[in-house]
Amino acid sequence: MYLKKTFAGILLPSLLLLTAAVVFPAAAQDKPEARRTYSGTVRDEDGTPLFGAAVLIGSTREGVTTDLDGRYSISAAPGALLRFSSLGYLEQQARAGDDPVINMVLPLDRQALDEVVVIGYGSASRKLVSSSIASVRMDEVDRGAAYDPIKALQGHATGVSITSASGTPGSRPNVIIRGVSSISGGSAPLYVVDGIPAEQYPTLNNEDIERIEVLKDASATAIYGSRGNAGVILITTKSGQRGATRIDASVKTGLSQVAHDVPMANTEEYIRTMTEAIDNYNLQKLEVRSLYIPPEPADFDWVGAISRKWAKTSSASVSLSGGSDKFTFYVSGGMDAQEGYIRNTAWHQYTGRAKFSYKVAPWLAFNLNSSLTWSRQDKAEETSTSLKVLRTAREEQPWYTPYREDGSYMIMTTTGLVRHNPVMLINEEKWWVNTGRLATTVSLDFTPLKGLKYTPSISGYGILDLSTKRLTENHNARALNAGWGAITEGKNHSFRYVFDNILSYEGSAGALRYSAMAGHSWESYAYEQFGFMSSNYANEAYPSSSLGLVTSGAEIFPDSVNYAAYALESWFARAMMNWDDRYILNLSIRSDGTTRFPKESRFGTFPAASLAWFASNEKWFPKNPVLTELKIRLSAGQTGSMAGIGNWAAMSLISAGSSYNGSSAFTVGTPASNLKWEKSTKYDAGADFGLWNDRLTLTADAFYSITNDMLYSKPVLAATGMNTVSANIGSADNLGAEFAVNARILDGPVKWTLGANVSWVRSRLLSLLDGSDAIIVTGSGSNLLGGNANHILQNGQPISSWYMYRFEGIYQRDEDVPAPLYAKGVRAGDCIYFDRDGNDDIDENDRILCGKATPDWFGGLSTNLSWKGLALDVFCTYSVGNNLLASWKGVNGKEGCEHLGIATTTVNVSGKGEVTQYFNVSKAVANGYWRGEGTSNTIPRPVLSGAHTGYDYDYNVLPSTRYLEDASYFRVKTVTLSYSLPQQLLKRIGVKGLKAYLTVDNALCFTKYDGFDPEASYESNPSHRHYGVDFGLSPTMRTFLLGAQFKF
Amino acid sequence: MKRLLFLIAATALLGLTACSKMLDAVAPRHAITTDKVGENDLGKLTSGVLYTMEGFVNSGWFDGDLMGENFTNGPGGGKVDDVTLMTPSTSFVESRWKNAFTSLRQVNELLASARSASASPTAENALKTGYFCRALIYFGLTTRWGAAPVLEKTTNEEVPLTQAEGLYAFMLSDLAEALKHPASKTGFFYVGDDAVNALMAKVYLWSGDAAKAAEYAEKVITSGSYAMEKTSEDLAKTWCFGTASKEIVFALANQRTDSQITLHTSVNDTDGSWNYRIPYPTAETPDVKDLFSSLFADVAGLKTGDIRKSVVESEAAKNRILKFPNGNDTMDQFVTNDNPLQSPLVVIRVSEMYLVKAEALGNTPEGHAALEAFLMNRYGMASVPATLSDKAWTDLLLDEYRREFYAEGHRWFDIKRLGRLDQLETLAGRDYLMRWPIPQGQIDLLKDKGAYPQNPGYTVTKP
Helix, strand or coil: CHHHHHHHHHHHHHHHHHHHHHHCCCCCCCCCCCCEEEEEEEEECCCCECCCCEEEECCCCCEEECCCCCEEEEEECCCCEEEEECCCECCEEEECCCCCECCEEECECHHHHHHEEEECCEEEEHHHCCCCEEEEEHHHCCCCCCCCCCHHHCCCCCCEEEECCCCCCCCCCEEEECCCCCCCCCCCCEEEECCEECCCCCCCCHHHEEEEEEECCHHHHHHHHHHCCCCEEEEEECCCCCEEEEEEEEEEEEEEEECCCCCECCHHHHHHHHHHHHHHHHHHHCCCCCCCCCCCCCCCCHHHHHECCCEEEEEEEEEEEEECCCEEEEEEEEEEEEECCECCCEEEEEEEEEEEEEEEECCEEEEEEEEEEEEEEECCCCCCCCCCHHHHHHHCCCCCCCECCCCCECCECCCCECCCCHHHHHHCEEEEEEEEEEEEEEEEEECCCCCEEEEEEEEEEEEEEEEEEEECCCCCCCCCCCCCCCEEEEEEEEEEEEEEEEEEEEEEECCEEEEEEEEEEEEEEEEEEEEEEECCECCCCCCCCCHHHECCHHHEEEEEEEEEEEEEEEEEEEEEEEECCCEEEEEEEEEEEECCCCHHHCEEEEEEEEEEEEHHHCCCCCCCCCEEEEEEEEEEEEEEECCCCCCCCCCCEEEEEEEECCEEEEEECCCCCCCCCEEEEEEEEEEEEEECCCCEEEEEEEEEEEEEEEEEEEECCHHHCCCEEEEEEEEEEEEEEEEEEEEEEEECCEEEEEEEEEEEEEEEEEECECCECEEEECCCCCHHHCCCCCEEEECCCCCCEEEEECEEEECCCHHHCCHHHHHCCCCCCCEEECCCCCCCCCCHHHCEEEEECCCCEEEEEEEEEEECCEEEEEEEEEEECCEEECHHHCCCCCCCCCCCCCCEEEEEECCCEEEEEECCCEHHHHHHCCCCCCCCCCCCCCCCCCCCCCCCCCHHHCCECCCEEECCEEEEEEEEEEEECCHHHHHHHCCCEEEEEEEEEEEEEEECCCCCCCCCCCCCCCCCCCCCECCCCCCCEEEEEEEEEEEC | CHHHHHHHHHHHHHHHHHHCCHHHCCCCCCEEEHHHCCHHHHHHHHHHHHHHHHHHHHHCCCHHHHCCCCCCCCCCCCCCCCCCCCCCCCHHHHHHHHHHHHHHHHHHHHHHHHHHCCCCHHHHHHHHHHHHHHHHHHHHHHHHHCEEECCCCCCCCCCCEEEHHHHHHHHHHHHHHHHHCCCCCCCCCCCCHHHHHHHHHHHHHHHCCHHHHHHHHHHHHCCCCCCCCCCHHHHHHHHCCCCCCCCEEEEECCCCCCCCCCCHHHHCCCCCCCCCCCCCCCCCCCCCCCCHHHHCCCECCCECCCCCHHHHCCHHHCCCCCCCCCCCHHHCCCCCCCCHHHCCEEEEEHHHHHHHHHHHHCCCHHHHHHHHHHHHHHHCCCCCCCCCCHHHHHHHHHHHHHHHHCCCCCHHHHHHHHCCHHHCCCCCCCHHHHCCCCCHHHHHHCCCHHHCCCCCCCCCCCC
16 A cells, blocks of 8 residues: 555556656746747757756846756847856856847856765765765776776775785685774675675676775774774665766677787797706706606697687676656666686676656655676686686696596596696686675655654665586596585675664854754674585586485585574664855764673774864965865774674584584584674774865875774683684784875866876784784695795784795805705705894704885776867876785795795606606796706706705795795876767767776786786785785786667 | 655665674674584584594504604605604604693583583593594593693793693503493494593503403403404495494594595505505615514414505505505505595504503413404414513513504504614614603793703704
């Protein structure tokens, strides 16, 4: 019943409105004799008719408004001045003359649009915001090839470091706002889409996004209390505007290639290098080993066999929007498809959104916002440390090809290959993840009194993950194992609902304008994982289409089965006071209670305050044409983090799930820990300058934050039965500065704008464990990722600090080698490491601090040059001061592109039996290794394993700064040339706007790093032992795009 | 409109009031809180301890082989150039130490629950299992480090190290306690009196009480429940899924449906890609000593036709150890294993009791007779020379231990117990390495650093 009424309520007024606009012409005028009738159409710059625009005569209030098609008709005396205006557009004037038709184009008032900034649980006038918020309108950002809106933020917002850890389709960027302030608490910000906090990184249609706000200081983030520590990213999607219905469509398509390749040695170079390694070994160990070379060596490009030379990418999106005084709507659909570098990998994303708002009565509005996303990620085994197809392909012997004469695969060990055949790995496995996301928010805006607003809302957010992996029996790397999982399926789902009640009031008293907001929020989240696998099929049915073909019950194994849940209850309030646009005070407080903490310490309170002084609005402020605006801001406050705590940390649990001899079993879990919130206290001081009437704007901020009660898994004596216990023990701080400048250099027919920003952050760990000022970050890290102890947590140093041997060159003569090392087999051509303790030997004690994985400086640079419809946009990003560990080269292990003789496998060669064969090496080392005094001081000699003793793997591959490279870069991220077709031309084809463009994404990168990309990282959390490690994943590619945007 | 207004107010009110208690309603599904565990759950906790022990036994399974120069690990197996090269910061040393104590916590929690429960067959069985498993954990600690803190219950206090003598006493008292409680489950997958007696024999042997060792070993041998298998096929089936081997005194079932423990993946992998490098000569490494050609070699007049040879090795698959059949018969396996993922972890076999008895009785006619009883089962012949030097006697014992328990983690420990360090080539005079170093990471965590004195010979290194 209620539903019916609502629908009728929406439809009827819309229809009435439509009829009224068509039937009743503009009001008749009373003095026809002296007047003539002028008529025309008012449009925006894109040619869209503007509904409800005012056409006024002179300075009077006499006038008419435009209809749905933007048409007007007015009676005015010739020579009268007509003023055309509409909210959000700059007013234009025209003199009534002989021509009875006056068409008008109203340019967008960009300042007015920027006026409003979205803040947590509300919005505020930009000029009057007293906290530190970076605001980016997505239409103004050249997104290049990114289908991901957050990636497009890179370099546009100060204080926000965004890096693409890999080019794997569907991978997420690493986002750090204002430095690293936590170890366990994570450094990923909270994402809030249209007011609803997202559990994970959002998947959205780029074209749907109106704007993104990054909340940085405590005053802005404290309203999100317990999740504000790492900053908050607010994403606002587009809404319908009243006026004629408009259709926006965009398409783009492009091709991507590797921007900076890592070429491998060809057969000749490979043979030369390995021969040298064997010769060096024989000479040193007085042995007579020799290199086996197949009778007819081929020269095969293994990486080429599993990768795409050109990967396709394309996007399309269409939206329909519009509305009347009572009803607005926005409906859109989008599609993104991106192929990955590795064959078979791809990302497909389909999005739909519907957003309605209906004014039921002057005091009540009803809003609905619903979005559905479906994505499909086709994956390959590239991140796994066991199969790792890209590394495997690099290191395969170039003298073999993937197939034998009978068409079967070459197989590792048994038929000669040193690594699993990467072509087989790619061809014999299909692995994909389908993800569906449905988010819906229903809210009411209830405005019973002027200034008072009550908004209850309920939103639900469901995610369904369906993953399938299928292997065929030809997958030699897996199919021979019992329980190998010919088919693995996972069906995981999560659901979150949020119930908000927000009451706000806006009012004024004299020169004081104020607003107050108070609210309550209840959030509940649950995640269930259900996965199983099998390798047993009836009737040779595999590769099977489904688990339905599995016959024997005993052969079905659980894969991932899990349940997680938490709930959060919050109370919050904010007051904003503005005295005469000169003094602005903002106070907020939030209290959060979570199920992750014990009852007694469940609630945490997070207050914040900020003050802004609009100096240029003071009467005494000298009116001058140069400094036209000056605002000074100060803020302080507290935020928290609960990310570092398990869902059940507050409980002592007995876990089920294990069994013994067929009977179910209980094991004793970790006892409840008495934890509380990790809290950050943040300070910010900033100033906004406007020069020459905002022709040049400058924003500068300095900040300091200190995190206390930092959550950390504290190591405890093993005899307690535990190895670590979560505790609130550490503290860390961040000091930083941000500076952004935007200039309209040329403002005439040729327009030229320039924007630049720079951020500097210094992060430090202040304290962690009692009685110890450093912990080497250990764990079960694979040596493929550089070993397990390359990071250190040291007081006074950044959380991502590196800790390893310092490489100091190559011994050029045997006489230079100290005796203890000589005894271990070190000779001329081997590495020199810094001998910290001066004992002439190299051991664990010689490791030292070696820089960090997070940058000191980063930012962006953008410029736009336009003339008439033609525009050139160039956007650059840069990062300075971070080091990256190139583990793909082979750090502290026997594999890798720069092993120079230690990576071997004993393989079977037909007619020969077992022989030792060697992994391939990169072209760079094959041609650059040390081959006698003075030949190289950077790349050691090739020599087989066993020449050096006393080290886990080999002396030359010790984790050292030889692999730790300067990852500073300056990147020309996007270059776009666009052309907006002139209106006259468009009219003929019935299109209101058409812009065509050519873009090169990731055009150029200036860096010393010699891997694929200096932004690479295996892990996203800076405190993780594999952060800043380049494992050798798919590269971020260079993309050439052709696109067009239409308006109908 | 009034109705609508009413609706809004009602919804808002409902929302606000419904939420207040809901923070208490969120609970896990895979677990229950400690206060909800009752006496009825003791059986499940006992199973949990045996499950934990599977992990404990697995983690150090090959230590005695790798350090005893039986073979080296495959690639990715964490091989070091020299397996005896241990320092206080070596990671596998610390990981074994940690594993022992996390397992011990499960055992001590079970004992605490069982002691406070009212008497029942389940509680009795829990106590028997708990005391036995605690002794088994301390056996692992004692034979490696020769020192450990004695923990009768879970505690956060710093308990100083007790040296070997005290640890033997602790194990013996636990085992004596275990014998006082009846078992409620039968079969070698559960703790029975024979398993307790067998461990007792081993502890006595290590502690130097030869008479008691022989006495307890004899108890197991003469219990009538066990017999050594006499053919290669029957012996090889011992390590297969569904084993009914009469040799097994105690084994852990390993019937897991996930996190399966598979010994074969370490030495007998199925894809043929790994090479376990049981040392054998190749064209490039002609100097490598071939262990296989000598391990099960015939010794004229004394040992011929060792039935264990084909259980462990074959010429066709010489880069792998067949004792743990991988289930893939195309890979020259000796016996078929129907389910390699759920094959038992055999902890104590009766054959060990024969050897313990012989070793305990020593180089005496009784000792020789005891050894001959063992040899008869493996060769179908036995003639230990009447007079043997003590060295020749221990040589003989060590050779049999090696053949019998190859890939069962014995070698290094047997050499250590018999004091024949000359058998370890890589030791090269560094005898202190026969006691593992106390992990430096643990010493660093102590408030009183003196609580864990480092074993002799290790230099303390600090970054």
